[in-house]
Amino acid sequence: MASADSAIGRLRVGAVSSRALERSAWLTLGVLWLVVTTGGLVRLTASGLGCTDWPNCEPGSLVPAASYHALIEYSNRIISGVGVVATVVTALLAQRSPRAGAGLRRVAWAAAAGTVAQAPLGAITVATDLNPLAVMSHFLLAMAVLAAATWVAYRSWRLAGPPVLDVAHRPRQAALAWLSVAAVLGLVTTGAVVTAAGPHPGSTDKPIDRLWNLEHAAWLHVRVAVTFAVLFLVVAGWLWRRDRGTLAQRLSVAGVVLTLCQLGVGEYQYRNGLPWQAIAVHVAIAATLVVTVVLVASLITDARRDPSDGGGSGPRVREDEG
Ligand code: HEM
Numbered sequence: 001m002a003s004a005d006s007a008i009g010r011l012r013v014g015a016v017s018s019r020a021l022e023r024s025a026w027l028t029l030g031v032l033w034l035v036v037t038t039g040g041l042v043r044l045t046a047s048g049l050g051c052t053d054w055p056n057c058e059p060g061s062l063v064p065a066a067s068y069h070a071l072i073e074y075s076n077r078i079i080s081g082v083g084v085v086a087t088v089v090t091a092l093l094a095q096r097s098p099r100a101g102a103g104l105r106r107v108a109w110a111a112a113a114g115t116v117a118q119a120p121l122g123a124i125t126v127a128t129d130l131n132p133l134a135v136m137s138h139f140l141l142a143m144a145v146l147a148a149a150t151w152v153a154y155r156s157w158r159l160a161g162p163p164v165l166d167v168a169h170r171p172r173q174a175a176l177a178w179l180s181v182a183a184v185l186g187l188v189t190t191g192a193v194v195t196a197a198g199p200h201p202g203s204t205d206k207p208i209d210r211l212w213n214l215e216h217a218a219w220l221h222v223r224v225a226v227t228f229a230v231l232f233l234v235v236a237g238w239l240w241r242r243d244r245g246t247l248a249q250r251l252s253v254a255g256v257v258l259t260l261c262q263l264g265v266g267e268y269q270y271r272n273g274l275p276w277q278a279i280a281v282h283v284a285i286a287a288t289l290v291v292t293v294v295l296v297a298s299l300i301t302d303a304r305r306d307p308s309d310g311g312g313s314g315p316r317v318r319e320d321e322g
Contacts, residue, residue: 017097018156019160028086028149029153032083032087032145033146036287038079040280042072042202048073048203049073050072051070052126084115084118087111090112095109100156100159104152117141121138125138129206130202131208140192143290146287147290166243166246167243167299177235178301183232186224196210197216225263229259255289258289
């Protein structure tokens, strides 16, 4: 299979190397992380209506007048634009990489479609004067795309380099790891509901309806947070006992540390009148945690089979299955 990625293989018209795909995929992931965190800053600095028009910032002018809110909103638009280009380029490279399989291509295109869909969704968000449901959907789609892009980066990395299959194959552990991915996405969703009920709608220019009740939403959010934390601790504990020193185990420790910090920041901001700076940290940690948990689950899924399993110690997933 390695020969498929050789220079001769790449002489096929338009074929690209796995290494080029990998670089593009990691770069895309970095840009998408920035999209989420700077999007959070737009809302938290009440700059959501900093630009009054879309795609122009002001009617008849693409760039903003020198206003603080307009500059923040406009910078996020630029970073999101780079995100659109990056996800589309990565999907095109996956399409042209001889070793990328159908799964990798599909997820790369789904991430690109999700980023492109943010443009009309952003326009709806501005047109509906930051309706909390629109703001929520915008944020949640960004997180879903970030999770998909993490998997694309992981698979591209696997294609480009020697396999790092140092975790033993345990289907129940893999199932639990993907359950923690579902839990962290559920947690992010309940967080967005707390935000929709909270005092940071994204603009202070006019009153904006809030959704539900802050205390009730926070109550639910904390329960989901504890459920996720317990699930992920079990995964990390399992790795610690059986696969110490592996990449998955080390990343799981990072995930546990991030989770503990996040629980602390969440509690702090809730008890201290929701200062926007603390929430900005909360959003950045949430995005980093999503990436970490998806990476841990992916590494556990592509595990080494025990010889007694009948699979030998080689890669369980064929290199071209991405
Ligand atoms: C691992 C644990 C946690 C994660 C991953 C997490 C994630 C999130 C996310 C993604 C948001 C939405 C931010 C946005 O819409 O911009 C959020 C909001 C929020 N979270 Fe958490 N959270 C966690 C734990 C907690 C805890 C323990 C509390 C304590 C009460 C908490 C309190 C809040 C509050 C008050 C908001 C709304 C902030 C606002 O007004 O914008 N979180 N969380």
